[in-house]
Amino acid sequence: MFIPLYDSNHLRHIKHQYVTIGLIAINVAVYFLTSSPDEYTTQARMLGLGYIPSVAFDKAILPAELTMVPALLTYVTYAFLHNDIFHLGGNMLFLWVFGDNVEDALGYFRYLAFYLLCAIAGALVHGLVTPDSQAPLIGASGAVAGIVTAYLILYPRVKVWVLAFGRIPLRIPAYISLGLWILFQLSMFFLGDAEQISWACHLGGIVAGGLLVLVLRSRDVPLFEHEEEEQPARSADPAPRPAAVADDNTAPWGRR
Template identity: 45%
Template structure:
């Protein structure tokens, strides 16, 4: 639908978004090293060991697989609620998630501080995976990607800075500058529309919804003291 490019919203409380940058580096490194086939490629079975598979998760969390072809390193299914966030299916999947995280994650990190932002990001991703499994308890399709955690970041940003101007690339080619309320509101609405129309056949829309819900609730309690909600900032300094 669109890719975010830049927001006019400077940091106020931290010098640099170290956690946001680190998460992006980790995601890119994991994809490059293990999923491109250039260095230590994982086959489909071993890559799926790090994914959330609802049927296995809801069945009690038995070890799901291995990072080695011999299956010598079993992974408890509960651990996949974290590991799945760092596995992506393609460069497009990875770039889309990381673009949203880069543009919007820094200001959410700024509102929370580094440590709380790490906890916030992981909790959003975990709840996204859990909701997906609850709603699709018999599914054996692997859930991968940072979309659920990033959806939490999107919800938090929208609650914090709805009036900030954001540059987006609409339809992947048309640069437009609009408010975060419009850009992110359209993105959020699209998740619910797609959930109703498509179900969960191709994209884990329930994971997106779970991440959004978690982010919207957690920002109320995890922001720094003095950080206002729905601020009236329209642009940076």
């Protein structure tokens, strides 16, 4: 639908987005650690660390040789797995562009809790919708969907540079770009085919992000903040964040 490039929403409460950078680093590291030229080995790791609803709800048992962590822990571990480099790149691009400002509004520790809770909510809703599924859910989509929703609630009027349809550069308010993104996720949940993408996981993250940001944000951070006024010409603005390179398919995906 669109590729986010960067925003001009500067940090106000923290010096650096340490947690966002750390989460990106962990996701990238896990991707390369779990990827293997041997497809069987890669699939085994996805089964061992991915979220499988039928296993989580005790409707099926994962063979002992494939079990890597307790089923309860897969509500989190699945969110650090990705199917391919484009799946990883799309999720990390959204996390890079929007995560730092949510981290700024919540603070380091609350932001980390927020991220993990959104991931858990995504897995839970996916499991409730498909409780008999034996396919592993993987990807940071639930957590990223929560971040997108929180950003929209906190900074709806901030201008965001995006590539519409992957080609047309536009600078538009967040309430347009992110609002359309969320509307698309909801539409696909009710109308779409969930065979390859877990729209339910996205929905869980959206709902969790919208609720959690209300209670976890710092007390001095308002909701629905107006866009910052332009700085005077004599004051140099900080350089904008560079665009990350990604394939046209950059929307956060769920199960591939």
